Amino acid sequence: MKSYSPSVSKNPEKFSNVIIVGGGAAGFFAAINLAELRPDLSITILERGKDVLQKVRISGGGRCNVTHAEFDPRPLTTNYPRGEKELLGPFHKFMTGDTIAWFSDHGVELKIEDDGRMFPVTDSSQTIIDCFLRLTKEYNIDVQTSQNVVSLERTDQWKVITKTDEFICDNLIVTAGSSPKIWELMKTLDHTIVNAVPSLFTFNIVDKAITELAGIALEARVEIPQLKLESQGPLLITHWGFSGPAILKMSAWGAVELNSSDYKFDVLINWLNYLTHEDCYEMLLTKRDDSKKQISNDRFYEVPKRLWSYIVQAAGLQDKTWQDCSNQNLKELATLLTASVFKIDGKSTFKEEFVTAGGIDLKEVDFRTFASRKQENLYFAGEILNIDAITGGFNFQNAWTGGWTVAQAIGGK
Known part of the structure; x- marks a missing residue:
């Protein structure tokens, strides 16, 4: 004793x-x-x-x-x-x-x-x-x-x-x-x-272009493929990275594995929640056939305005109209909408809890x-x-x- x-x-x-x-x-x-x-x-x-x-x-x-x-x-x-x-x-x-x-x-x-x-x-x-x-x-x-x-x-x-x-x-x-x-x-x-x-923590990232979107919240699907973890629910972009119930659920279920990875891993985000890459691509093809508008001014699927601008720029389509897009352009845009990849580097405690x-x-x-x-x-x-x-x-x-x-x-x- x-x-x-x-x-x-x-x-x-x-x-x-x-x-x-x-x-x-x-x-x-x-x-x-x-x-x-x-x-x-x-x-x-x-x-x-x-x-x-x-x-x-x-x-x-x-x-x-x-x-x-x-x-x-x-x-x-x-x-x-x-x-x-x-x-x-x-x-x-x-x-x-x-x-x-x-x-x-x-x-x-x-x-x-x-x-x-x-x-x-x-x-x-x-x-x-x-x-x-x-x-x-x-x-x-x-x-x-x-x-x-x-x-x-x-x-x-x-x-x-x-x-x-x-x-x-x-x-x-x-x-x-x-x-x-x-x-x-x-x-x-x-x-x-x-x-x-x-067990409950938020994800830190070093992508300034994303952290400048702090305050955006939406329903999303989140995955960490290397650890076979996935979650779904409200996601919040913060000044240091990602938070919200979707992230907190993943942090709880993957607590041990994420600790073992030293909180350095890739996270994959589907900004359209359950919409698959294939379905998104088909909808973008239809959009191309129906619209002559400039892509940056014509949000898709009710994506928040600032997030849409970020995604369009990441795809290099900010100066194009829908009709200017090739099939490859639209496939890349569908990937960014349904499977954006971000490098996580560290964590933050969730509030005081x-x-x-x-x-x-x-x-x-x-x-x-x-x-x-x-x-x-x-x-x-x-x-x-x-x-x-x-x-x-x-x-x-x-x-x-x-x-x-x-x-x-x-x-x-």
């Missing part, structure tokens, strides 16, 4: 029936649900920072994307590049509809936006934070901040040692996210850690209870597990489901 410095003065050991390491979404949800099931239990949350629920605070641009309006367990799991198989059973017990009902029962109403994301009707993450803090106070849950855990020891009970205190508990729940220090402690408990790699793939190997967790298969009375929930999702409220749903399941497992003892 990892030792701690004997020179540090410790306060006398403090006992709780349950200690939760990590004051984030999963930790608070587990604590509150357990307190409702078993008000006789003493519960302590240990947070290493000065404030709790910081990821909740910044989620969704400060609005907190609580969950996603997908109400069937199996389709819901398809939003998890890692954890899809493992979450199916837990989602049959607690998922989106249960989350909505839970928050409603505790005074927080949620709303569904057009893209399926769900937020508090107040559009403020503070609403979620206030709800959790009110409930922890109501249920006498001991929330301690600036408690940096340095060691965990297991005998007949758990001993949790921080820089300033020592705690004893019967059941230990770890919800500390992707904390490298906690991961190291998990290794001392015989758990395997899958190394962390970024840094999500990683990695964590405790899922084979070492019993997903009926989210309990460790290595140690008795040890449970996990949230991003400490090697589970991550695409953007849209899915990572929080994993936290709610895991926290609720752990509470049921301990509360039913």
Whole structure:
């Protein structure tokens, strides 16, 4: 076991029936649900920072994307590049509809936006934070901040040692996210850690002609042929490259492979979404037969004006009319419209919401209870597990489901 410095003065050991390491979404949800099931239990949350629920605070641009309006367990799991198989059973017990009902029962109403994301009707993450803090106070849950855990020891009970205190508990729940220090402690408990790699990020490119088109958004199809990855959805051109749901989905599903490539690869973009090269070419031939207009002034297929200008110039057709084009000209234009190739050189974090793939190997967790298969009375929930999702409220749903399941497992003892 990892030792701690004997020179540090410790306060006398403090006992709780349950200690939760990590004051984030999963930790608070587990604590509150357990307190409702078993008000006789003493519960302590240990947070290493000065404030709790910081990821909740910044989620969704400060609005907190609580969950996603997908109400069937199996389709819901398809939003998890890692954890899809493992979450199916837990989602049959607690998922989106249960989350909505839970928050409603505790005074927080949620709303569904057009893209399926769900937020508090107040559009403020503070609403979620206030709800959790009110409930922890109501249920006498001991929330301690600036408690940096340095060691965990297991005998007949758990001993949790921080820089300033020592705690004893019967059941230990770890919800500390992707904390490298906690991961190291998990290794001392015989758990395997899958190394962390970024999961949600945008693509950087060095093509100034494209980055000058920042602000353009459209539905597109994106592929990385060398890695056999593809995605579809809204794509956003930014000052540094490409973003939007189509890119973020690809970054999540290809997190490990893209990390291995050092984020240097070719991306192929179909600006016309599902339209094939062949169909596009046939439509361009028809355009040539029907129009005498200058190509640069006659946009095709509702391509945004600035993007159309870029594509026409890339094809060298800015001074031509449709009728001036050869078959080869139109084939090249069809290629640029349906299979433009860009060199990606690096990535950028998606807003403040840094999500990683990695964590405790899922084979070492019993997903009926989210309990460790290595140690008795040890449970996990949230991003400490090697589970991550695409953007849209899915990572929080994993936290709610895991926290609720752990509470049921301990509360039913």
